[in-house]
Amino acid sequence: MEITESKIRQQEALNIESGSIRDDQNQEECPTSAHTIGNDSWQQVSLMLVTSFNCGWILSFSNLMLVPLGWVWGIVSLLLIGFFSCYSSCLLAGFHFIQGQRFIRYRDVMGYLFGKKLYYVTYMLQFSTFILANMGFILLGGRALKEINLVFSETALRLQYYIIITGVVYCIFAFVVPNMSAMRVWVGASTFLTFGFIGVLLAVSAKDGNSNRHRNYEVRGSTVGKVFNALGAVSAMIVSNNSGMVPEIQSTLQKPVVRNMRIALCTQYTVGLMVYYGVSIYGYWLYGSDVPDYLPMALSGPKWAKILINLAVFLQNVISQHMFFQPVHEALDTKFLKVDESTYSRRNITRRFLLRVLVFTGNTLVTAAIPFMGDFMNLLGSFTLVTLTFIFPSMIYIKVKGKTARTEMKAWHWTLIIVFSILAVATTISAVRLIINNVRNYELFANQ
Numbered sequence: 001m002e003i004t005e006s007k008i009r010q011q012e013a014l015n016i017e018s019g020s021i022r023d024d025q026n027q028e029e030c031p032t033s034a035h036t037i038g039n040d041s042w043q044q045v046s047l048m049l050v051t052s053f054n055c056g057w058i059l060s061f062s063n064l065m066l067v068p069l070g071w072v073w074g075i076v077s078l079l080l081i082g083f084f085s086c087y088s089s090c091l092l093a094g095f096h097f098i099q100g101q102r103f104i105r106y107r108d109v110m111g112y113l114f115g116k117k118l119y120y121v122t123y124m125l126q127f128s129t130f131i132l133a134n135m136g137f138i139l140l141g142g143r144a145l146k147e148i149n150l151v152f153s154e155t156a157l158r159l160q161y162y163i164i165i166t167g168v169v170y171c172i173f174a175f176v177v178p179n180m181s182a183m184r185v186w187v188g189a190s191t192f193l194t195f196g197f198i199g200v201l202l203a204v205s206a207k208d209g210n211s212n213r214h215r216n217y218e219v220r221g222s223t224v225g226k227v228f229n230a231l232g233a234v235s236a237m238i239v240s241n242n243s244g245m246v247p248e249i250q251s252t253l254q255k256p257v258v259r260n261m262r263i264a265l266c267t268q269y270t271v272g273l274m275v276y277y278g279v280s281i282y283g284y285w286l287y288g289s290d291v292p293d294y295l296p297m298a299l300s301g302p303k304w305a306k307i308l309i310n311l312a313v314f315l316q317n318v319i320s321q322h323m324f325f326q327p328v329h330e331a332l333d334t335k336f337l338k339v340d341e342s343t344y345s346r347r348n349i350t351r352r353f354l355l356r357v358l359v360f361t362g363n364t365l366v367t368a369a370i371p372f373m374g375d376f377m378n379l380l381g382s383f384t385l386v387t388l389t390f391i392f393p394s395m396i397y398i399k400v401k402g403k404t405a406r407t408e409m410k411a412w413h414w415t416l417i418i419v420f421s422i423l424a425v426a427t428t429i430s431a432v433r434l435i436i437n438n439v440r441n442y443e444l445f446a447n448q
Contacts, residue, residue: 167364
């Protein structure tokens with residue numbers, strides 16, 4: 001059968017890693033990847049999503065998401081962002097197979113449907129998101145270690161030392177656990193640590209709730225400041241619910257892939273969401289507008305509680321950050337490792353070690369230089385995650401289903417594209433404004 005020019009263009013848009021495979025009834029070719037494909041159960045992936053999204057960052061959500069909005073708009077925004085995040089993620093999961101092809105990478109889907117330009121745009125959006133997220137995890141780990149030090153001494157070492165320690169630990173873990181499927185045992189440990197630090201936090205902070213009778217929930221700032229802060233809060237909500245890597249996570253699942261991924265996503269947006277939303281609302285109720293950007297800093301409980309919480313946060317983040325950074329590791333491993341050899345062959349071990357050291361050295365250095373806690377959250381949730389989470393899935397739907405979809409469905413997805421495009425521009429402006437303000441207030445390598 002003659003191959004059309006359009007088909008040739010679509011095939012050229014696929015990346016060099018050949019991230020799509022045929023899904024014929026009688027035979028399925030293995031995709032070219034250095035990481036494991038199609039091996040994990042939906043239970044494992046569900047638990048990984050729940051615990052990874054309930055990482056130590058949830059201890060900053062009260063300040064980032066609710067303080068700028070207050071009770072009414074805060075709760076309404078949480079519900080709306082949660083609903084549309086679940087809807088868009090499940091929609092995207094439905095396009096893991098297109099025209100008999102399986103796609104294990106988001107950028108490959110966009111390249112196949114829209115050409116090389118969208119392939120590279122997706123690549124840029126995803127990898128900037130993953131790198132910034134990893135820097136945020138390094139920063140949070142360093143902050144947790146410094147809080148432990150402050151329990152024992154009023155004068156702790158500079159934050160940069162703890163950031164370096166965190167970067168080294170993350171690097172070692174990423175080397176020892178080579179891919180997402182290898183996280184199986186560690187997901188269980190992450191579950192224990194997650195509900196451990198949340199449980200201790202709730203128990204110890206209950207005393208503060210009983211003693212704090214005069215809580216202030218006023219949204220502070222000028223009118224312009226309130227608007228920009230509200231947009232920043234929406235960005236943080238988007239980050240709290242989305243990863244920008246649904247196809248990459250879905251690639252690890254056993255068959256039926258689409259069904260299993262949607263089950264995992266529904267678990268995240270029910271069980272997982274109730275936990276991180278619950279902690280966020282509880283922290284805001286407890287301390288009002290005075291809640292700090294890292295909740296354990298406000299605790300007046302015993303020293304052992306602060307130590308346990310921060311230690312559990314640090315250890316849990318070691319595991320959680322690994323999931324959110326997997327697409328970067330997968331791309332580098334597929335490019336530089338010997339795919340036809342064992343993951344644990346001598347050459348692959350050596351190359352993987354060098355790749356991990358190179359990546360985490362760069363991320364740790366940049367994090368130490370600009371340790372601004374909330375900026376990562378706002379910048380992540382602005383242009384990059386809004387586009388990856390809400391805009392691109394609707395574009396895919398229109399492209400694949402455009403000729404057969406009902407008119408009202410096409411209108412619905414065009415509406416989503418327009419609305420979230422406007423939101424992306426607005427939240428990006430807000431995030432850039434916040435970064436500029438922090439640059440004015442802080443110097444490089446600041447000891448926060």
